[in-house]
Amino acid sequence: MSIDLSIFDSKLFEQYLIDKKGLMESSVKTYVGVVNQLLTESDDLETLDAYNTFLVKYAIKKHSGYYYNVLRAFIIWKIQDDTKRKYLLDNLIKPQKRTDFKWERKYLDEDKIFDILNSLKEPRHRIVALIQTLTGARAGDVLRLKQGSIMPEEYEGKAVLRINITGKGNKRNVVYIHDEIAQKVIMNYIANLSELIHNFLFCVPGKFSRLADFGGDYRIYKQNYLWFWSDLKQALQSNGVSREDFATHDFRRCFARRCWSKFKDINILQSMLNHARSDTTLRYLKSSGLATIDYSKQMQSGDRKSTRLNS
Numbered sequence: 001m002s003i004d005l006s007i008f009d010s011k012l013f014e015q016y017l018i019d020k021k022g023l024m025e026s027s028v029k030t031y032v033g034v035v036n037q038l039l040t041e042s043d044d045l046e047t048l049d050a051y052n053t054f055l056v057k058y059a060i061k062k063h064s065g066y067y068y069n070v071l072r073a074f075i076i077w078k079i080q081d082d083t084k085r086k087y088l089l090d091n092l093i094k095p096q097k098r099t100d101f102k103w104e105r106k107y108l109d110e111d112k113i114f115d116i117l118n119s120l121k122e123p124r125h126r127i128v129a130l131i132q133t134l135t136g137a138r139a140g141d142v143l144r145l146k147q148g149s150i151m152p153e154e155y156e157g158k159a160v161l162r163i164n165i166t167g168k169g170n171k172r173n174v175v176y177i178h179d180e181i182a183q184k185v186i187m188n189y190i191a192n193l194s195e196l197i198h199n200f201l202f203c204v205p206g207k208f209s210r211l212a213d214f215g216g217d218y219r220i221y222k223q224n225y226l227w228f229w230s231d232l233k234q235a236l237q238s239n240g241v242s243r244e245d246f247a248t249h250d251f252r253r254c255f256a257r258r259c260w261s262k263f264k265d266i267n268i269l270q271s272m273l274n275h276a277r278s279d280t281t282l283r284y285l286k287s288s289g290l291a292t293i294d295y296s297k298q299m300q301s302g303d304r305k306s307t308r309l310n311s
Contacts, residue, residue, distance in 0.1 A: 010032045010035075010036070013031075013032060013035065013074070013077055014028050014032060016073075016077045017031055017073065021073060024168060024170075025170075025218075026218055026221075029218045030070075030218070031070050031073060031074075034066075034067060034070040034071075035070065035074050038051075038054055038071070038074070041054060042054060045078075046084075048087070048088055048091050048092075051071050051075070051088065051092055052091075052092065052093045054067070054071070055067055055068060055071065055092065055093050055095070056093065059095045065094070065095050067095075068092060068093075068094055068095055071092060072089060072092065075088050075089060075092075076089070105244075105245050105246055105247065105250050105253070106241075106245040106246065107253075107254060107257055107288075108241070108246060108250070108254055109254075110133070110254075110258065112239070112241075113129075113133055113251065113254060114133070115239050116129070116232070116235045116236060116239050116241065116246070117129045117130060117133060117235075119234075119235035119238050119239055120231050120232065120235045121231055121234065121235075122204070122227070122228075122231050123189060124189070124201075124202040124204070125202075125227075125228050125231045125232070126185075127185065127186055127189050127202065128142045128143060128202055128228060129232070129251060130182055130185065130186070131163065131175075131177070131186070132248075132251035132252060132255070133251050133254075133255065134177055134179060134182060134255075135163070135175035135176075135177070135255070136175075136251075136252050136255035136256060136259065136272055136273055137163075137165055137167075137173075137175055137252065138167065138168075138249065138252055139225065139228065139248035139249065139251065139252075140221070140225060141165045141166070141167045141168075141173075142165075142202070143200065143202055143221060143224050143225055143228065144166065144200065144221055145163070145165070145200065145201045145202065146199045146200060146201060147199065147201065149163060149164050149165070149201065150162070150163050150164075150186065150187075150190060150201070151164075152183075152187070153176075155176070155178075158178075159180070159183060160176050160177060160178050160183070161176065161177035161182075161183050161186060161187070162174060162175075162176055163175045163176070163177065167274065171274065171276065173274040199217070200217075200220065200221065200224060202224060202228075203220065203224060204223070204224055204227050225248075228248065229247070229248055232247075232248060252273070253284075253288060255272075256269060256272075256273060256284060256288065256290075257288060257290060259272050259273075260285065260290050264294070266278065266281060266282070266285070269281055269284075269285075
C-alpha cells in the first residue's frame with residue numbers, strides 16, 4: 001500500500017496521538033513537526049531505507065530515541081498493511097541509549113545553587129531559576145508563565161506572591177513566594193517589562209515574528225528553553241560545575257531533597273512537587289537516593305568506631 005504524502009492529515013494524526021498514546025499537547029505538536037520534516041526530506045515512505053536514513057541523520061549520533069518513537073507512531077498510524085507495518089517496525093534502527101541517567105546528577109546545596117543563579121547573564125533567567133529554587137517548579141512550567149500568572153496577596157498579615165502554574169497535562173498548581181527579597185526582585189522584573197514581546201513573561205526578545213508564524217507558542221517556548229539552558233551551562237562553567245552534574249530540572253530535584261530533609265514526610269513532598277500519584281514521588285525519592293540515605297546514616301553512626309581504618 002503506497003503512502004500518498006499529499007493527503008497527510010496532521011489533525012487526524014494529532015487525534016491519534018492524543019487518543020491512543022495519551023500525549024500532551026506540546027508532545028503532539030513536536031511529533032507532527034518531526035513527521036512534516038520526514039515528509040519534506042523523504043520521497044518514498046514505503047521503503048525502510050527512507051526511515052533509517054532519517055534516523056541516522058537526526059537520532060543515531062545524538063543517541064536520541066525521540067525520533068525513533070515518532071517514526072514508530074507514524075508507521076503504526078499510517079501503514080495499513082500488517083505485513084508491511086511489522087517489517088518496518090522490526091527493522092527500524094534503534095538509537096543506543098545514553099548511559100548518563102539524569103538521576104545520577106549531583107546534589108548542590110542552596111548556597112551553591114544561588115551562586116549559579118547569580119551567574120546567569122539574563123535577568124529573566126535569574127528569575128526563572130529563582131522561582132524554581134524556592135518552589136520546586138519545573139523549568140518548562142515557569143517559562144510558560146503568562147501575564148497575570150504572578151500576583152501579590154496577603155497571608156497572615158504579610159505579603160506573598162501567588163504564582164498560578166499550568167503544568168504537564170494542563171495540571172494546575174499554585175505556588176507561593178514568601179521571601180521578601182525574592183518578591184521584590186520578581187515584581188521589579190515584571191514592572192520593568194515595557195511591553196510583552198509575547199504572551200510569555202520570560203520571552204527572549206527578537207526573532208519571534210517567524211517563530212510565531214511557524215509553530216506558534218510551542219516553538220517560541222522551545223526557543224526560550226534553549227536560551228535558558230545555554231545561559232545555565234555558562235553559569236555552571238563559571239562556578240566549576242560540570243553540565244553533566246546539573247541541568248534545568250535539577251533546581252527541582254535539589255528542592256525535593258531540601259523538602260525531604262526538612263519534613264521527612266512523603267505526603268508533604270508529594271504535595272510540594274504537585275505529583276498526582278504517590279508512586280511518582282516514591283520513584284523520585286528512590287532515584288535520588290533519598291529513600292535510603294537516612295537508613296545508611298543510622299547504620300554508619302552511633303557507637304560504632306572507625307579507628308581501625310588506616311588513614
